[in-house]
Amino acid sequence: MRITLTVNGEQHRLTVEPRRTLADALREDLGLTGTHLGCEHGVCGACTVLVDGEPVRACLMFAVQAEGCAVATVEGLAEPDGTLHPLQEAFSVCHGLQCGACTPGMLMTAAHLLAVEPDPDRERIRAEMAGNICRCTGYVGIVDAVASAAAALAQDERP
Amino acid sequence: MTAADPSTADEHTTAGEHRPATGTPVRRKEDARLLTGRGRFVSDLVLPRMRHVAFVRSPIAHARLDGIEVAEALDVDGVHAVFTGRHPTIAPVSLRAQSALPGYVETDQPPLARGKVRFTGEAVAAVVADDRYRAEDGAEAVIVDYDPLRPTVCAWTDPAEITDPVHDEAPDNLLLSRTFRAGDVEAALAAADVVVARELTTNRHGGNPIECRAGVAHFESADRRLTFWSGTQVPHLVRTQLAELLGLPEGDIRVVAPDVGGGFGVKAVLYPEDVALCLMAIATPDVPLKWVEDRVEHLLAATHARDHRYVLRAGFAADGALLAVTADVWCNTGAYSVYPWTAGIEPLMAGGLLTGPYKLADYECTVRGVATNTSPSGPYRGVARPSTVFAMEALMDSGARALGMDPVALRRRNLILPADIPYRMPSRLVDDSGAYEACLDRAVEVFGLEAWRSEQARRRGAGERPLGIGVGIYNELTGLGRAASAGPRMPFRTGHEACTVRVNPDGAVTVFSGVTSQGQGLETTMAQVVADALGVDYDAVTVRYGDTDSSLWGFGAFSSRQAVIGGGAANLAGAHVREKVLALAGALREVDVADLDLRGGQVHVRGQEKPVISLAEVARVAYLQSDRLPEGFEPGLEGTKFYDPIRGAFAAGAQLAALEVDPTTGEIGVLAWVCVEDAGTIVHPVIVDGQIAGSIAQGIGGAMYEHLVYDDEGNLSTGTLLDYLMPTSGEIPELTIDHVSTPAANPTGVRGVGEGGTLAPNAVVAGAVADALGVEVDDLPVTPARVWELVHGGGAR
Numbered sequence: 003m004r005i006t007l008t009v010n011g012e013q014h015r016l017t018v019e020p021r022r023t024l025a026d027a028l029r030e031d032l033g034l035t036g037t038h039l040g041c042e043h044g045v046c047g048a049c050t051v052l053v054d055g056e057p058v059r060a061c062l063m064f065a066v067q068a069e070g071c072a073v074a075t076v077e078g079l080a081e082p083d084g085t086l087h088p089l090q091e092a093f094s095v096c097h098g099l100q101c102g103a104c105t106p107g108m109l110m111t112a113a114h115l116l117a118v119e120p121d122p123d124r125e126r127i128r129a130e131m132a133g134n135i136c137r138c139t140g141y142v143g144i145v146d147a148v149a150s151a152a153a154a155l156a157q158d159e160r161p
Numbered sequence: 162m163t164a165a166d167p168s169t170a171d172e173h174t175t176a177g178e179h180r181p182a183t184g185t186p187v188r189r190k191e192d193a194r195l196l197t198g199r200g201r202f203v204s205d206l207v208l209p210r211m212r213h214v215a216f217v218r219s220p221i222a223h224a225r226l227d228g229i230e231v232a233e234a235l236d237v238d239g240v241h242a243v244f245t246g247r248h249p250t251i252a253p254v255s256l257r258a259q260s261a262l263p264g265y266v267e268t269d270q271p272p273l274a275r276g277k278v279r280f281t282g283e284a285v286a287a288v289v290a291d292d293r294y295r296a297e298d299g300a301e302a303v304i305v306d307y308d309p310l311r312p313t314v315c316a317w318t319d320p321a322e323i324t325d326p327v328h329d330e331a332p333d334n335l336l337l338s339r340t341f342r343a344g345d346v347e348a349a350l351a352a353a354d355v356v357v358a359r360e361l362t363t364n365r366h367g368g369n370p371i372e373c374r375a376g377v378a379h380f381e382s383a384d385r386r387l388t389f390w391s392g393t394q395v396p397h398l399v400r401t402q403l404a405e406l407l408g409l410p411e412g413d414i415r416v417v418a419p420d421v422g423g424g425f426g427v428k429a430v431l432y433p434e435d436v437a438l439c440l441m442a443i444a445t446p447d448v449p450l451k452w453v454e455d456r457v458e459h460l461l462a463a464t465h466a467r468d469h470r471y472v473l474r475a476g477f478a479a480d481g482a483l484l485a486v487t488a489d490v491w492c493n494t495g496a497y498s499v500y501p502w503t504a505g506i507e508p509l510m511a512g513g514l515l516t517g518p519y520k521l522a523d524y525e526c527t528v529r530g531v532a533t534n535t536s537p538s539g540p541y542r543g544v545a546r547p548s549t550v551f552a553m554e555a556l557m558d559s560g561a562r563a564l565g566m567d568p569v570a571l572r573r574r575n576l577i578l579p580a581d582i583p584y585r586m587p588s589r590l591v592d593d594s595g596a597y598e599a600c601l602d603r604a605v606e607v608f609g610l611e612a613w614r615s616e617q618a619r620r621r622g623a624g625e626r627p628l629g630i631g632v633g634i635y636n637e638l639t640g641l642g643r644a645a646s647a648g649p650r651m652p653f654r655t656g657h658e659a660c661t662v663r664v665n666p667d668g669a670v671t672v673f674s675g676v677t678s679q680g681q682g683l684e685t686t687m688a689q690v691v692a693d694a695l696g697v698d699y700d701a702v703t704v705r706y707g708d709t710d711s712s713l714w715g716f717g718a719f720s721s722r723q724a725v726i727g728g729g730a731a732n733l734a735g736a737h738v739r740e741k742v743l744a745l746a747g748a749l750r751e752v753d754v755a756d757l758d759l760r761g762g763q764v765h766v767r768g769q770e771k772p773v774i775s776l777a778e779v780a781r782v783a784y785l786q787s788d789r790l791p792e793g794f795e796p797g798l799e800g801t802k803f804y805d806p807i808r809g810a811f812a813a814g815a816q817l818a819a820l821e822v823d824p825t826t827g828e829i830g831v832l833a834w835v836c837v838e839d840a841g842t843i844v845h846p847v848i849v850d851g852q853i854a855g856s857i858a859q860g861i862g863g864a865m866y867e868h869l870v871y872d873d874e875g876n877l878s879t880g881t882l883l884d885y886l887m888p889t890s891g892e893i894p895e896l897t898i899d900h901v902s903t904p905a906a907n908p909t910g911v912r913g914v915g916e917g918g919t920l921a922p923n924a925v926v927a928g929a930v931a932d933a934l935g936v937e938v939d940d941l942p943v944t945p946a947r948v949w950e951l952v953h954g955g956g957a958r
Contacts, residue, residue: 019294021294022294026293029205030207030292033207034198035198035200035202035204035205036197036198036199036200037198038202038204038371038372038422039204039453039455040371040372040373040456041455041456041881041882042455042456042457043456043457043881043882043883045881045882045883046371046456046882046887048371075198076196076197076198077197077198077199079197080197086196086197090196090197093192093196094188094189094192094196095188097189097847097848097850097851099192099195099196099680100423100680100681100682100851100855101195101370101371101372101420101421101422101423101424101679101680102191102194102195102196102200102420102422102680103202103370103371103372103422103423103680104371105195105196106198109196124895127890128890128891129890129891131889131890132889132890132891132892133889134889134890135371135882135887135889136371136890137368137369137370137371137423137425137855137859137887138371138423138680138851138855139851139854139855139858140851140854140855140856140857140858140859140893140896140918141854141858141889141890141893142850142851142854142893142895142896143847143851143854144890145890
């Protein structure tokens with residue numbers, strides 16, 4: 003099937019089998035391997051991307067379902083000049099990543115959280131990030147990073 | 162990197178400004194790519210003409226293989242080949258984990274099942290196709306005829322009930338047994354004022370890194386070279402083993418472990434799937450073959466761990482002195498003796514480290530590795546010690562109750578103290594730490610033990626939700642050298658690592674380290690160590706690792722060894738190259754070498770701020786201006802050093818936690834969790850705390866949530882992440898991590914921190930729930946259902 007979708011602002015036309023997952027279309031057809039697969043049954047959250055602004059498990063969505071949608075992946079988070087997104091910066095400073103396998107999904111989930119809820123407390127962050135499994139960090143650095151990025155973003159917004 | 166430009170020399174860091182990288186939370190070198198989706202994982206790799214592999218896995222735990230029908234699979238669109246264990250390339254090859262341990266029964270593990278299957282999930286065939294979808298279509302079309310045999314699932318099954326042994330070579334399924342003996346345990350028990358007995362089981366669980374296993378194998382026919390990209394923790398070991406198994410010269414095999422998405426021991430194994438993939442690549446030369454495991458396969462067929470039973474007795478004197486321990490231990494080794502670590506990996510660690518941080522003279526412990534029709538057990542962070550710490554601390558808690566002593570005071574009474582060092586444990590391992598009491602003291606203080614005890618008493622008085630306090634004290638055996646080598650008398654001895662430090666012609670530094678990284682930040686740590694040893698800025702150092710073609714040698718990631726041993730090699734290599742730089746600089750500038758110092762990439766006369774020459778200029782002479790090379794100097798500027806700590810570095814740790822129990826639901830809430838470890842010298846404080854936090858989280862997962870459950874027929878009933886519960890940010894509490902620091906006797910002073918955190922949570926959670934409810938917790942994990950049973954009495958075992 004032929005589909006058209008926008009990924010990180012760029013429009014793509016793809017021919018995919020109906021059964022092809024969005025994750026495989028992103029990773030293999032578009033070469034955007036930043037989106038990782040951790041379980042392929044929708045639990046671990048590593049493949050989380052934003053589809054029309056909403057977090058989605060790219061392993062549970064077919065590419066054809068993304069027809070006409072705007073998809074945001076980890077590759078689109080940083081500025082075109084390479085400046086890291088405040089979340090990426092905070093994840094590095096707070097050691098919110100170790101192996102990096104869960105990180106793209108964590109970043110996209112956190113990006114959505116801060117988009118809809120700019121000032122979550124630690125308990126909210128823990129609850130909202132609980133759909134993404136990290137096996138390395140014990141979550142301490144991740145919660146620190148999201149809280150720190152929220153503060154940095156609030157600082158940026160200030161007139 | 163500015164050191165390449167000698168014109169900037171004068172602006173460069175002055176003596177006062179230059180700070181060592183060690184001890185500083187420098188930005189991780191890994192982060193730039195991992196945060197932006199530009200990591201280089203095996204699963205990301207694409208090569209021309211690459212095809213994809215899906216394995217057909219046994220749905221039955223134990224059966225004779227009567228036949229495999231592949232014709233239909235070969236008819237599937239896009240399928241190119243189907244391999245079985247009978248394929249002429251695969252049939253002669255077996256993985257055979259070897260050990261010289263007396264009585265160890267060696268058994269074969271075929272790359273693809275041969276003759277019979279021994280566990281649910283064992284690979285019986287492999288389909289090669291244009292893409293993964295078609296490979297899975299093909300796998301579904303393979304028809305396998307199984308003739309079921311009676312499976313054994315439990316390692317402490319009465320041997321009389323075994324009708325169909327897992328391996329013919331071991332009719333009682335016993336692959337290994339060893340008794341550790343010190344002193345006269347029965348006499349010591351007879352002399353004891355109090356003898357306590359416990360029977361404990363620990364739950365099978367596993368590492369479950371977020372990136373499952375993955376490999377790409379490419380055999381180039383023209384020069385008969387094999388390249389194997391693998392998410393492995395041990396690339397050099399894999400190369401050696403593949404050379405033996407495939408009959409290729411070791412120099413014609415290149416193993417590359419690029420970015421690896423977590424390992425935790427699970428990826429320190431050479432798996433039959435890895436070997437099958439390489440053999441298939443040899444059979445289909447010039448076509449790269451890629452296999453990326455999915456989570457269901459991982460839960461079924463990657464190594465498991467910690468399925469143990471402990472039958473224990475301990476004798477105490479009236480003053481609390483621990484006099485004797487006896488232990489009978491069964492470890493479920495699963496269907497195969499894990500390659501190359503053997504079925505001994507868990508039982509021998511259990512018997513060797515059971516007594517942990519406690520002084521003991523009279524000890525008798527029999528450990529067994531028992532084969533069953535379950536996925537093989539292998540190395541998993543902490544190897545056996547999360548179970549043995551639970552066992553030992555359970556004895557301590559029982560002893561304290563029997564003696565009416567404070568449980569912390571009883572432990573303190575028996576700890577190995579600095580004055581006892583070096584302390585010869587009853588298993589004859591030599592403990593060089595002695596920092597247990599320092600860790601315990603600090604943990605008690607940071608935790609606020611007295612305040613929690615008061616709160617506990619208050620709640621008891623008020624009839625509020627019960628609160629319990631759990632304690633776990635442990636020794637983490639890290640950085641094992643040749644004298645205490647990891648593994649049971651295997652054909653290789655895992656004491657050393659190599660590191661090459663190369664100053665490039667532009668003055669920048671490239672390090673070729675034998676270490677590997679699966680998230681531990683070793684790219685950063687090695688750069689810090691070399692920067693300081695050599696005398697350059699952290700940013701001037703680039704680290705390459707995980708590629709057997711570029712790094713000389715490394716055993717890899719296991720036993721919390723890399724910061725100790727790889728760091729030692731990096732330090733020695735950096736210092737060696739520093740000497741070369743200073744010698745050349747001294748000759749070029751006609752200054753006595755003894756007066757020279759290299760810091761921040763600039764050579765100074767000691768005490769003078771203005772440099773005499775830059776490292777970049779020295780490097781330019783060494784590579785590009787041989788006309789300026791003084792007499793007696795060879796061109797080039799690099800050096801390689803090995804390091805072996807000979808013994809190792811014990812790392813002490815103590816964890817304390819306060820848990821509350823909801824008697825109605827059985828739910829456990831963590832109110833406070835404190836960990837104090839002795840990491841020795843800390844190279845990167847944030848990475849070290851990250852290792853500790855992550856390992857505690859895995860320990861909590863094992864203590865409370867994670868359980869790989871087989872039914873009696875050997876079916877894994879927790880085969881997805883909906884059934885196998887890994888803790889999330891909703892479950893793992895805020896963790897308080899603190900340190901004491903006694904630098905170890907190695908070049909950098911570090912002690913390993915990779916595993917320590919996992920060792921205590923079983924003991925802490927079980928101890929706290931027992932303390933809260935006034936019961937004994939004998940079986941893990943401590944789930945709400947188990948707590949409810951303990952509260953309500955019925956069904957508790």
